[in-house]
Amino acid sequence: MSVAAGPVKLRSRLAQRLDGEIAAVASMPARAAVLQVQRAILWLRHGREVEAREELNRLQVRALVHPRIELAAWLHLAEGLTAYFSAFGGGARERVRRAHVMAKAANLAALPALCDAWLAQMAFVDRDIDRLVAHAAAVLAAPADNPAVCRVASALGMAWDLAGDQAAASSWYAWGRRAASADGDDAGLAALLYNQMQMRALRIRHAALAGEPGEAPAVLLGVDSIGHFDDAVGGSARADLTPLLRAQLLTVQGDYATAAALLEASLPEAAAAGLARTGGSLLADLAWCWANTGEVQRARALADQAAVEVLAEDAAHCDLDECAALHARLAQVYARLHEDGLAARHGDAAQAAWAQDAAQRRLWAERLSSAGLGTPPR
Numbered sequence: 367m368s369v370a371a372g373p374v375k376l377r378s379r380l381a382q383r384l385d386g387e388i389a390a391v392a393s394m395p396a397r398a399a400v401l402q403v404q405r406a407i408l409w410l411r412h413g414r415e416v417e418a419r420e421e422l423n424r425l426q427v428r429a430l431v432h433p434r435i436e437l438a439a440w441l442h443l444a445e446g447l448t449a450y451f452s453a454f455g456g457g458a459r460e461r462v463r464r465a466h467v468m469a470k471a472a473n474l475a476a477l478p479a480l481c482d483a484w485l486a487q488m489a490f491v492d493r494d495i496d497r498l499v500a501h502a503a504a505v506l507a508a509p510a511d512n513p514a515v516c517r518v519a520s521a522l523g524m525a526w527d528l529a530g531d532q533a534a535a536s537s538w539y540a541w542g543r544r545a546a547s548a549d550g551d552d553a554g555l556a557a558l559l560y561n562q563m564q565m566r567a568l569r570i571r572h573a574a575l576a577g578e579p580g581e582a583p584a585v586l587l588g589v590d591s592i593g594h595f596d597d598a599v600g601g602s603a604r605a606d607l608t609p610l611l612r613a614q615l616l617t618v619q620g621d622y623a624t625a626a627a628l629l630e631a632s633l634p635e636a637a638a639a640g641l642a643r644t645g646g647s648l649l650a651d652l653a654w655c656w657a658n659t660g661e662v663q664r665a666r667a668l669a670d671q672a673a674v675e676v677l678a679e680d681a682a683h684c685d686l687d688e689c690a691a692l693h694a695r696l697a698q699v700y701a702r703l704h705e706d707g708l709a710a711r712h713g714d715a716a717q718a719a720w721a722q723d724a725a726q727r728r729l730w731a732e733r734l735s736s737a738g739l740g741t742p743p744r
Contacts, residue, residue, distance in 0.1 A: 379550025380550040380552070399432075403444050407447055412552075425437070425441060435471075438468060446458045446459070447484065450462075450484070479505050483516075483517035510743075520538075520542050522538040525739075529731040570618060575716075617651045622654070622658040623655070625655050646672045653666075656668065657669075657703060666705075676689060686722050694720075697710075697712040
């Protein structure tokens, strides 16, 4: 006879506080249910998808038996974040938007700002500067709330990183860390650490591909520290992404065999989980590794596949830097394989994409500045 697993135990002060609050309102099932959704969201953010799913299923049943707007709104947010963490999309924005509408209609404290913060994060992923600015401004106009502050600070830090202003980005990351620390939110700290490191790693990779001076890949030590921190706090959502960062930096460093092994091990799961938008450039990286380790036929086949993958990009909100990186890497692969015509074609495409990327960076800097989002509130 199997024994049912007990509740997930996490070390953070936020987890302990939620457990305590749930116990304190045991005689108030309606309030307890809302807190249990919040705890399930925390489990999601720590990568505990199975436990979170079981709890949310139970609470969805309760929501039908004992309908309450507050519970329904929180459940919409939870389901939206489930979709976001599993595939960076998949209907996530619509569920969070629905939670936002319901929370505002019912005058629920804090939830509208938290929804706006997550919508700002999703807008960054979609490279939609207009939505990002609108949602971020809404968070900052609302009463200060640590969970919303932590999330919107992450979105704005990455936005400024993409715009090329590392000083502005750092100020937002620091603001987010203070909010997460004040809330005892280890998952929030882990997300901020990962996002900041991700943007730094991408700068290194893109500078190398564009032939520009940049930081050395010694930042790999920092990528290792993300995994160590995740382990210490009980895991985080999308921990599968850290090996991909290492692989990209190892490729820049010229350690092709190690990078190829990491990519081969990590890409299948990452692609299945919704990384299609950056998957093309990662395939090109793997093709480059294979071209440098003597696997010429596999390199050519994978390069051809990556060259077709980029055709599916949504021009309106695509990752221009990733498109440029993909073409630049393919130019290298085809040159190594003595396919001079293809190398020249992708080299030209890379130059055009880098120019578009530079224009996008200027636009983002202008939009963020004009919206008063240059520095965090004091």
